[in-house]
Structure formats: C-alpha cells, structure tokens
Amino acid sequence: MADETTLWISHHLAEKIREHGAETYPHECCGALLGRDSSLVAGTNYDAQAASREILSLFPLINRRDDSPRNRFSLTADDVRDAEKAASAQGLEVVGWYHSHPDHPARPSEYDRDHAWPWYSYIIVSVQHGAPQDMTSWRLNDDRREFSHEGIEIRHRAAV
Amino acid sequence: MATQQRRNRMPVKVMIPTPLRPYAGKRDSAEFKAATVGEALTHLTTQFTDLRKHLFTEDGKLRSFVNVYVNDEDIRYLASENTPTKDGDTISIIPSIAGGCR
Numbered sequence: 063m064a065d066e067t068t069l070w071i072s073h074h075l076a077e078k079i080r081e082h083g084a085e086t087y088p089h090e091c092c093g094a095l096l097g098r099d100s101s102l103v104a105g106t107n108y109d110a111q112a113a114s115r116e117i118l119s120l121f122p123l124i125n126r127r128d129d130s131p132r133n134r135f136s137l138t139a140d141d142v143r144d145a146e147k148a149a150s151a152q153g154l155e156v157v158g159w160y161h162s163h164p165d166h167p168a169r170p171s172e173y174d175r176d177h178a179w180p181w182y183s184y185i186i187v188s189v190q191h192g193a194p195q196d197m198t199s200w201r202l203n204d205d206r207r208e209f210s211h212e213g214i215e216i217r218h219r220a221a222v
Numbered sequence: 223m224a225t226q227q228r229r230n231r232m233p234v235k236v237m238i239p240t241p242l243r244p245y246a247g248k249r250d251s252a253e254f255k256a257a258t259v260g261e262a263l264t265h266l267t268t269q270f271t272d273l274r275k276h277l278f279t280e281d282g283k284l285r286s287f288v289n290v291y292v293n294d295e296d297i298r299y300l301a302s303e304n305t306p307t308k309d310g311d312t313i314s315i316i317p318s319i320a321g322g323c324r
Binding site for chain 1: 239244276289291316318
C-alpha cells in the first residue's frame with residue numbers, strides 16, 4: 063500500500079514487546095507506546111501519511127480483564143493517565159498501545175476495531191504456544207470502519 | 223431545569239486527548255460556556271465536527287470507552303452528561319483502552 067503509515071521502533075524495544083507477550087502467555091499482555099509524532103508539532107497540517115512516528119519507550123501495564131485474560135485486555139482510565147504522565151515526564155507522548163494475541167494471528171479482531179481510537183498505533187504480537195511470532199501495527203481509519211496496516215521499521219540503534 | 227441552566231452558563235475548559243487533537247485543530251483544550259457536561263461536549267463537537275463520531279455513537283450516546291471527568295470525578299458517578307458545571311471547571315476526556323483476539 064503506497065499510502066501506508068510507518069512506525070519506527072528500535073530492535074531492543076520491539077524485542078521487549080515480544081518478551082512481554084511470552085511472559086504473560088497464555089494471557090494477553092498490554093502496554094503503552096511512548097514516543098514522538100511529527101503531526102503534533104504546531105504549525106504543520108495533519109497528514110498521517112506524511113507524519114513520522116517513533117517509539118522511544120514502553121510503559122508495560124497489567125491486563126485488567128481477570129474474567130477472560132486469554133482473549134481480552136483492558137486498561138482503566140487511571141492506567142491511561144499513568145501512561146500519559148510517564149510519557150510527559152520523558153518529554154514524549156502516548157502514541158499507541160500494544161497487546162498480544164495468544165495462539166491467534168497478529169491481526170486486529172472486530173472487538174479490537176470496535177474499541178479502538180483513531181490516530182493511535184496499535185501493535186499486536188502473535189504468541190503461538192508461548193513463543194512470540196509476527197508483530198504488526200494498525201491504525202483505525204477516520205471512518206472507524208476498519209484498520210489500516212502500518213509498517214514497522216526497526217531502527218538498528220539504541221533509542222534516543 | 224432548562225431555565226436554570228441558561229442562567230448558569232459559565233466558562234469551562236475541555237481537555238482534548240492526544241488521539242483526538244488532529245480532529246480539533248491540534249488543540250489540547252478548548253473553552254466553552256456551558257451549564258452541563260453535555261452542553262460543553264455539544265459545543266466541542268459543533269466546533270470540531272470530526273470529533274463527533276469518535277465520542278458519540280450514531281444514536282448520540284457517549285461511547286462506552288470514552289471516559290469523561292469533571293475535575294477528577296468520573297461523570298458516570300455524578301449525573302452523566304447532565305452533570306452541572308461551574309465556572310472554571312475542567313472536563314477531561316480520557317480514553318479507555320481495550321481489545322482482544324476474538
């Protein structure tokens with residue numbers, strides 16, 4: 063897809079997300095993606111495709127869905143506020159969220175779409191039999207009807 | 223009630239969460255004169271029409287994963303959208319984050 067957005071992340075942080083998915087298996091893991099997005103810089107027009115986004119830190123969280131943690135995750139408003147505080151303490155923004163799909167492909171479900179927010183990047187890591195596999199990223203379209211795939215580019219250097 | 227609301231319309235600040243800022247001219251907050259939370263949100267989505275579908279369902283109800291606070295109180299524990307606001311109140315929209323593989 064020519065108009066696909068791209069998310070930059072270091073190899074180290076990408077591995078951290080995969081490890082988190084393996085750790086909580088067979089339950090879903092979740093956490094916040096902290097980073098920078100050029101579309102938030104004042105004076106530029108909003109254009110998701112033209113904007114550049116990089117993950118510079120993670121904020122792992124606890125899955126609050128005790129009732130069905132194998133196929134659901136949820137975070138409280140306090141978790142979200144804590145993630146935002148952690149981001150602003152580092153001069154960053156919460157630019158998205160990650161979660162795992164235990165024994166399921168790294169594709170967003172209807173439930174994911176229904177609960178998604180625009181603009182955020184949603185990283186999904188598939189964990190098969192306890193071993194992390196594919197990792198993908200998605201963004202909800204403006205009309206809320208579907209997700210668009212987002213490319214993940216691994217930067218082979220330490221995060222800034 | 224309606225008369226009273228008209229009389230008490232005072233300026234309140236609405237904090238716009240990061241994912242919705244692109245739909246609100248990149249602003250992180252906006253000020254409106256309102257007597258209730260519902261009124262403030264109506265002003266917000268009238269000024270920034272693209273925000274509406276992300277905050278409200280097609281039948282005009284607040285989406286379940288949209289949390290609204292007046293100062294530090296969740297409006298679900300107050301009077302929901304009829305929660306009265308007073309001069310200088312801050313209304314925060316906090317996303318609820320959820321998902322799952324099936």
